[in-house]
Amino acid sequence: MAYTCIAPNEITEGDLLAYLEGSAPAAVVAHIARCPACAAEVAALRSAATMLIAALDRPACPDLDDLLLYQADLLPHAERRRLHRHIQGCVHCQQELVQLAAPLAATVSPPVVERIAEVGRRILTGLLQPASPTPALALRGHAPRQYTYQAGDYQLILAVLPPLVDEDVWQLEGQLIGYHAASFANDAAITVRVQQAGVVVVQDTLDEFGFFAGDQLAAGTYTLQIDLPDAQILIEGLSIP
Amino acid sequence: MAVHALRQLSLDTVIQECHAESRQERQRESGYCFELFRRAMEEGDQAAWAAIAVQYRQLLLNWIYGYRAVTFTPDEAEATAHEALERFWRTLSARAPDITSHFAHVGALLKYLNQCVIATILDQQRRAQRRARLVERLQADAIALQPIASDTDALERLCRAEQVAQVRQWVQTHVTDPHEQLVLRLSFEQALTPAQIAQQYPQQFADAQAVRRLKERILKRARRGLSAIHDESATDMAVDAEQPR
Numbered sequence: 001m002a003y004t005c006i007a008p009n010e011i012t013e014g015d016l017l018a019y020l021e022g023s024a025p026a027a028v029v030a031h032i033a034r035c036p037a038c039a040a041e042v043a044a045l046r047s048a049a050t051m052l053i054a055a056l057d058r059p060a061c062p063d064l065d066d067l068l069l070y071q072a073d074l075l076p077h078a079e080r081r082r083l084h085r086h087i088q089g090c091v092h093c094q095q096e097l098v099q100l101a102a103p104l105a106a107t108v109s110p111p112v113v114e115r116i117a118e119v120g121r122r123i124l125t126g127l128l129q130p131a132s133p134t135p136a137l138a139l140r141g142h143a144p145r146q147y148t149y150q151a152g153d154y155q156l157i158l159a160v161l162p163p164l165v166d167e168d169v170w171q172l173e174g175q176l177i178g179y180h181a182a183s184f185a186n187d188a189a190i191t192v193r194v195q196q197a198g199v200v201v202v203q204d205t206l207d208e209f210g211f212f213a214g215d216q217l218a219a220g221t222y223t224l225q226i227d228l229p230d231a232q233i234l235i236e237g238l239s240i241p
Numbered sequence: 242m243a244v245h246a247l248r249q250l251s252l253d254t255v256i257q258e259c260h261a262e263s264r265q266e267r268q269r270e271s272g273y274c275f276e277l278f279r280r281a282m283e284e285g286d287q288a289a290w291a292a293i294a295v296q297y298r299q300l301l302l303n304w305i306y307g308y309r310a311v312t313f314t315p316d317e318a319e320a321t322a323h324e325a326l327e328r329f330w331r332t333l334s335a336r337a338p339d340i341t342s343h344f345a346h347v348g349a350l351l352k353y354l355n356q357c358v359i360a361t362i363l364d365q366q367r368r369a370q371r372r373a374r375l376v377e378r379l380q381a382d383a384i385a386l387q388p389i390a391s392d393t394d395a396l397e398r399l400c401r402a403e404q405v406a407q408v409r410q411w412v413q414t415h416v417t418d419p420h421e422q423l424v425l426r427l428s429f430e431q432a433l434t435p436a437q438i439a440q441q442y443p444q445q446f447a448d449a450q451a452v453r454r455l456k457e458r459i460l461k462r463a464r465r466g467l468s469a470i471h472d473e474s475a476t477d478m479a480v481d482a483e484q485p486r
Contacts, residue, residue: 014453017460021434021453045457048464049429053378054399055408056429057371063402064367065332068360072353074336074343096363103355104304 003037011035016042020049060086061093071100124151126224126235145241151233154178158224160241170217170240172202176210176226176233193225194238247276255280256292263296274347282333282340294326297354301325304358311362321365325358332357364402371400378432411466416459420445424455 005011010031018024019032019042032038062070062083069075070083087093126149149156154176161171172194192212194202201222202214217240224235247255258273277296281289301322305313313321333353337343344350375396398404416425423445427433433441435452446452 014450014457017435017453017457018450044464045460048460048467050375050379051399051408051467052412052425052429052460052463054371054375054396055405055412056425057374057405058367059409059412059430063406064360064364065328067363068328068356069332069336071356074332099363100356100359102359103352104358105307 003035003040005037006035007031011038016045020046058092061090062086064096067093067096068100071097124154124231124233126151126156126233147238149235151235152231154231154233156226156233156235158235158238162241168219169215170219171213171215172217172240173213174211174224176206176212178210190229191227193227195223195225196220247272250276252280252286252288252292255289256296259292259296270347272347275344275350278347278350279340282330282338290330297326297351298322300351301354301358304355305362308359308362311366321358321361324364325354325361328361329354329357368397368400368402371405372396375400408463408467411463415462415466421455421459424452425459428452428456 011028015024015028016032016038019028024032032042066075066079066083070080070087073080075083087097129148129150144162145160147158147160149158155178156174156176158172158174161173163169163171174192189205192204192206192214193200194214194217202217204212204214206212206226219240222238222240224233224238226233250258255273255276258271259277262270262273274296277289277292280286281293302318305318305321305325333340340350344353412425416422423442424438427438427441428435435449435456438452439446439449446455
């Protein structure tokens with residue numbers, strides 16, 4: 001419904017804004033309290049003001065599409081020059097360009113909890129099983145080491161193999177027992193990731209017999225993760241060698 | 242494989258070979274993935290687009306999760322990946338639809354896609370900063386504006402890039418008087434009150450009421466000129482806004 005001011009002579013231009021600022025004289029406040037038209041006008045001015053405040057943040061800055069095209073050198077010459085002039089004097093845009101120029105690495109995997117939440121899978125933490133007795137001599141130097149983990153119904157056998165040449169990098173081989181490729185309707189590859197401080201350092205996929213391998217692992221402590229369609233197996237604190 | 246031979250292949254073959262190619266090292270690349278992008282961009286093949294979205298989804302997500310300054314939930318990461326692909330398509334179709342003359346190989350295209358992810362995240366950050374500044378302004382402003390500060394949906398809508406662009410366009414076209422431009426800049430960019438403006442610019446404005454008159458005029462025109470945005474926001478804001486007593 002459209003209202004008309006009940007007493008136009010009581011209000012002058014600028015009074016509604018003064019009311020919005022909280023600095024209107026008492027007579028103006030009293031008028032607006034009685035006048036639906038002016039109350040509606042105040043509400044409209046309020047949202048227009050909010051709209052302008054939101055829009056006039058960094059008003060001279062180019063939008064991100066243009067900044068991206070500038071960075072990729074895909075803008076026509078004149079436009080590029082115009083943007084260049086702005087960027088030279090704008091710290092915000094300069095910082096954004098620096099970020100655009102630094103490629104994102106794809107080596108960091110999403111947080112475990114979020115990935116599990118995403119697909120509603122079970123998380124199976126691998127428990128290290130007691131090792132069978134090994135001759136003491138075999139543990140010295142760069143001898144292969146074998147570990148067995150139990151994770152739910154799955155068993156995981158890991159072997160850490162010594163470097164072939166005189167380097168401090170190791171090879172990891174493993175087999176997931178209880179995994180049968182054919183038992184999963186989805187034929188997507190099952191990924192095995194070895195991570196250190198959230199960074200994936202080795203990635204492989206299970207073959208049809210559940211084998212996987214990775215090399216170039218420096219000595220350290222890792223987390224191994226296998227993403228099955230219905231579960232995620234996590235082996236934490238995997239020590240190499 | 243020669244370019245003309247690649248172009249003869251069925252889309253299914255290109256998709257399949259691109260999938261295989263992605264698992265190999267870059268040196269062994271034979272152009273299937275580039276051909277997939279070419280069909281999507283240059284021929285507007287929607288099926289090729291759909292295949293790109295599937296093929297590169299995980300890579301996009303890995304990039305997004307790799308952005309260390311922000312933690313993404315799975316939904317946010319998916320939305321960001323989708324937005325980045327849209328940006329890739331939007332910017333290239335506007336400026337470089339003939340990708341073969343701008344990009345030498347799929348690695349160059351993926352580098353650009355990577356930058357689209359960064360641009361999308363930066364855009365989200367700009368929006369968040371805009372929203373924070375708006376809330377701060379509303380909270381510091383007169384009591385009548387305060388209820389809006391707690392309406393997150395309305396604030397989110399006001400800070401969207403497309404809406405911001407629309408308002409800026411209106412300002413550029415309709416606020417041409419130098420005095421109005423000055424009031425606009427000082428009031429909305431620099432957050433000065435009418436009294437402060439009148440004090441700092443006595444040559445231009447006789448008193449605070451003169452500034453208020455101009456400001457109110459601008460706001461009334463903005464309300465009329467931007468009625469579509471305004472009505473949507475006003476409906477949200479009117480619900481819980483209180484008049485000062």
